Amino acid sequence: MAVLFPSNRKELAGLVAVKHLLFDLQIILILPNGTSQMLSHGHALRPRFISYADSDFSDVAAVCGKLMARFAVPLVAIA
Numbered sequence: 412m413a414v415l416f417p418s419n420r421k422e423l424a425g426l427v428a429v430k431h432l433l434f435d436l437q438i439i440l441i442l443p444n445g446t447s448q449m450l451s452h453g454h455a456l457r458p459r460f461i462s463y464a465d466s467d468f469s470d471v472a473a474v475c476g477k478l479m480a481r482f483a484v485p486l487v488a489i490a
Contacts, residue, residue: 412436412437412438412439412475412478412479412482413433413436413437413438413439414438414439414441414471414475415438415439415440415441415456415458416440416441416464417442417443418443418464419443420448420449420452423442423449423452423453424452426456427452427455427456430455430456430457433456437459437478437482438456438457438458438459439458439459439460439461439462439471439474439475439478440453440456440458440460440461440462441461441462441463441464441466441468441471442461442462442463442464443463443464444463444464445463459474459478460474
């Protein structure tokens, strides 16, 4: 899982340029604004969830918690 928080369009373009390296990750993307151009570029990363910088991040925390629970490996005690 990766939480990506580009601060501007240039940083987002840089992430999109290396999206092939992020293919196996569950991405949570926090965009600086909701303009159609920013959102369009953001979708190129195929994120599991998109939020915005002006949110209170409670939604991001909830999604992180669910993803961590989903992919957590249970500990097994060996006796």
